Amino acid sequence: MTPLARAIEAVLFVAEKPVSRxxxxxxxxxxxxxxxxxxxxxxxxxxxxxxRLAHEGEDWQLITAPEQAPFVAAYLGADRLRxxxxxxxxxxxxxxxxxxxxxxxxxxxxxxxxxxxxxxxxRRLIEERGRRETPGRPILYGTTWEFLECFGLTSLEELPSxxxxxxxxxxxxxxxx
Amino acid sequence: MTPLARAIEAVLFVAEKPVSRxxxxxxxxxxxxxxxxxxxxxxxxxxxxxxRLAHEGEDWQLITAPEQAPFVAAYLGADRLRxxxxxxxxxxxxxxxxxxxxxxxxxxxxxxxxxxxxxxxxRRLIEERGRRETPGRPILYGTTWEFLECFGLTSLEELPSxxxxxxxxxxxxxxxx
Amino acid sequence: MTVExxxxxxxxxxxLVEERKLDILTVRLGDLADEYLARVRAxxxxxxxxxxxxxxxxxxxxxxxxxxxxxxxxPAEEEDEGTTEEELRRRLxxxxxxxxxxxxxxxxxRAGERAFHREGGAPGPALPPRGGRVDxxxxxxxxxxxxxxRQTEEDIVAPAERYSVEQRTEELETVMSEHEQVxxxxxxxxxxxxxxxxxxxxxxxxxxxxxxIEVEQDALFGEIVVRRKRSAS
Numbered sequence: 001m002t003p004l005a006r007a008i009e010a011v012l013f014v015a016e017k018p019v020s021r022x023x024x025x026x027x028x029x030x031x032x033x034x035x036x037x038x039x040x041x042x043x044x045x046x047x048x049x050x051x052r053l054a055h056e057g058e059d060w061q062l063i064t065a066p067e068q069a070p071f072v073a074a075y076l077g078a079d080r081l082r083x084x085x086x087x088x089x090x091x092x093x094x095x096x097x098x099x100x101x102x103x104x105x106x107x108x109x110x111x112x113x114x115x116x117x118x119x120x121x122x123r124r125l126i127e128e129r130g131r132r133e134t135p136g137r138p139i140l141y142g143t144t145w146e147f148l149e150c151f152g153l154t155s156l157e158e159l160p161s162x163x164x165x166x167x168x169x170x171x172x173x174x175x176x177x
Numbered sequence: 178m179t180p181l182a183r184a185i186e187a188v189l190f191v192a193e194k195p196v197s198r199x200x201x202x203x204x205x206x207x208x209x210x211x212x213x214x215x216x217x218x219x220x221x222x223x224x225x226x227x228x229r230l231a232h233e234g235e236d237w238q239l240i241t242a243p244e245q246a247p248f249v250a251a252y253l254g255a256d257r258l259r260x261x262x263x264x265x266x267x268x269x270x271x272x273x274x275x276x277x278x279x280x281x282x283x284x285x286x287x288x289x290x291x292x293x294x295x296x297x298x299x300r301r302l303i304e305e306r307g308r309r310e311t312p313g314r315p316i317l318y319g320t321t322w323e324f325l326e327c328f329g330l331t332s333l334e335e336l337p338s339x340x341x342x343x344x345x346x347x348x349x350x351x352x353x354x
Numbered sequence: 355m356t357v358e359x360x361x362x363x364x365x366x367x368x369x370l371v372e373e374r375k376l377d378i379l380t381v382r383l384g385d386l387a388d389e390y391l392a393r394v395r396a397x398x399x400x401x402x403x404x405x406x407x408x409x410x411x412x413x414x415x416x417x418x419x420x421x422x423x424x425x426x427x428x429p430a431e432e433e434d435e436g437t438t439e440e441e442l443r444r445r446l447x448x449x450x451x452x453x454x455x456x457x458x459x460x461x462x463x464r465a466g467e468r469a470f471h472r473e474g475g476a477p478g479p480a481l482p483p484r485g486g487r488v489d490x491x492x493x494x495x496x497x498x499x500x501x502x503x504r505q506t507e508e509d510i511v512a513p514a515e516r517y518s519v520e521q522r523t524e525e526l527e528t529v530m531s532e533h534e535q536v537x538x539x540x541x542x543x544x545x546x547x548x549x550x551x552x553x554x555x556x557x558x559x560x561x562x563x564x565x566x567i568e569v570e571q572d573a574l575f576g577e578i579v580v581r582r583k584r585s586a587s
Binding site (some may be wrong): 001005006007008009010011013014015016017019023026027028045048049050051062064065068071072074075076077078079122123124146 | 178182183184185186187188190191192196200203204205222225226227228239241242245248249251252253254259260261262263264287288289291292296
Binding site (some may be wrong): 187190191193261262264265266268269270272273285286287292293295296311312313314324327328329330335336337339340 | 470471472473486487488489490491492494495496497498499501502525542543550
């Protein structure tokens with residue numbers, strides 16, 4: 001590994017929350033471009049190990065590989081997350097359309113989603129992301145780091161793509177408006 | 178890397194304290210002998226990276242490589258309160274409701290707080306305050322003087338009062354039960 | 355929100371299409387009106403606000419059916435948005451995609467392949483924490499309060515205290531050094547949780563095995579009496 005990649009790995013290791021690319025550049029004294037290359041190197045190295053490099057936008061974090069979940073859960077004594085089908089539907093709408101308002105989620109699901117949105121907020125799977133600047137200024141919702149973690153994703157780009165009735169494979173990016 | 182080495186790396190990654198070989202064997206379901214070989218593999222692999230595998234007797238821990246210290250220090254910087262959002266929430270509940278049991282903190286937050294309570298204890302922000310005299314005699318937690326110093330408070334009465342959802346201003350004392 | 359196996363009015367309609375192996379892209383939705391109404395009628399005990407959501411879809415279907423039977427009344431000059439067959443079909447297709455995604459996410463959850471982060475912290479001697487922001491702490495508290503205020507009865511799953519057998523064994527040893535004999539019921543206290551009862555029981559077995567106590571039970575389901583063993587050191 002290059003010295004910069006090693007330094008970045010060490011910083012991400014001690015960080016208790018995602019670290020932005022800018023912050024990584026600042027503490028290593030490298031250019032954002034060099035940081036990007038080093039992050040790619042850290043990510044590639046992780047592929048062969050029990051760890052993964054996850055990111056949401058410009059924020060980066062080291063996490064455990066999803067297939068190690070049984071061992072890590074055994075060590076931490078972690079509980080298994082359970083969600084009702086209704087909560088999963090609401091989560092699916094928010095995850096693939098984010099940021100989304102409650103009204104938008106309800107339009108898609110055809111039912112009131114107050115309770116499921118609350119459940120997902122309480123589980124820290126979704127969070128408020130400001131407000132839409134339309135009449136009533138409705139709250140916008142987006143997914144959290146916990147969401148990525150709970151579903152073993154290293155980024156939103158990894159959301160499972162699903163065949164639409166028209167026979168098109170769609171992931172999140174294809175759906176983004 | 179062998180599957181066992183990957184599993185052990187993942188467990189050591191999330192552990193915030195040294196983990197014994199026996200514990201590693203228990204959570205991975207491997208024999209102590211196999212664990213030993215896997216630890217050697219993790220250690221050898223780390224040599225090329227920004228991390229190191231350290232041990233004291235039979236207790237093992239992942240740490241950052243000594244030569245990365247300047248970058249780690251630059252990241253940790255002057256702002257030494259490094260807490261995840263989840264840990265900050267748990268700290269807030271303990272600070273405003275103390276003394277509180279883990280079950281009480283979990284009832285308010287609505288999620289498992291095992292890890293965050295452990296983290297806060299490690300950071301010396303909270304401490305045990307005896308036990309509640311109810312079945313099971315659960316441990317009570319309260320904040321430490323390090324907590325006051327960290328937040329620049331001279332006493333708990335200085336905690337800002339917040340507006341409850343019902344629109345009532347509550348400080349710590351009003352909230353205490 | 356699950357009503358008789360349906361997540362909502364669109365789910366019921368989608369179910370009908372799939373049951374009959376119809377093509378969602380070409381099916382004449384108006385043809386499903388009768389069956390849809392029959393199903394809605396069979397859903398008794400629906401809360402009023404949910405009934406209305408089902409009835410909105412049902413009325414659309416009836417309207418579509420009427421138009422296909424009496425072409426003269428279609429199209430209305432100013433169509434309300436959402437009343438045309440294409441609009442309803444578009445919503446149904448979108449819902450089908452969401453349902454597929456929800457299933458895919460559910461599968462991931464069930465597979466249990468989640469990730470974990472590290473709570474962080476530099477190894478080595480820990481420096482006392484500094485630089486906490488009291489406003490951030492208050493904001494976190496406000497957020498927790500706001501979420502907790504929304505808790506409904508069924509959300510409150512009192513998280514059981516977790517007990518370790520070791521810890522409980524120590525406690526029982528203290529109790530037994532102070533008392534000649536106690537009943538199992540006394541050791542459990544007023545309102546024991548199942549977890550607490552189990553751990554207490556295992557701890558007792560451990561003490562029994564180590565010859566610290568004797569256990570007596572006169573009748574099946576009778577009171578269990580725990581007695582200090584005389585020879586206990």
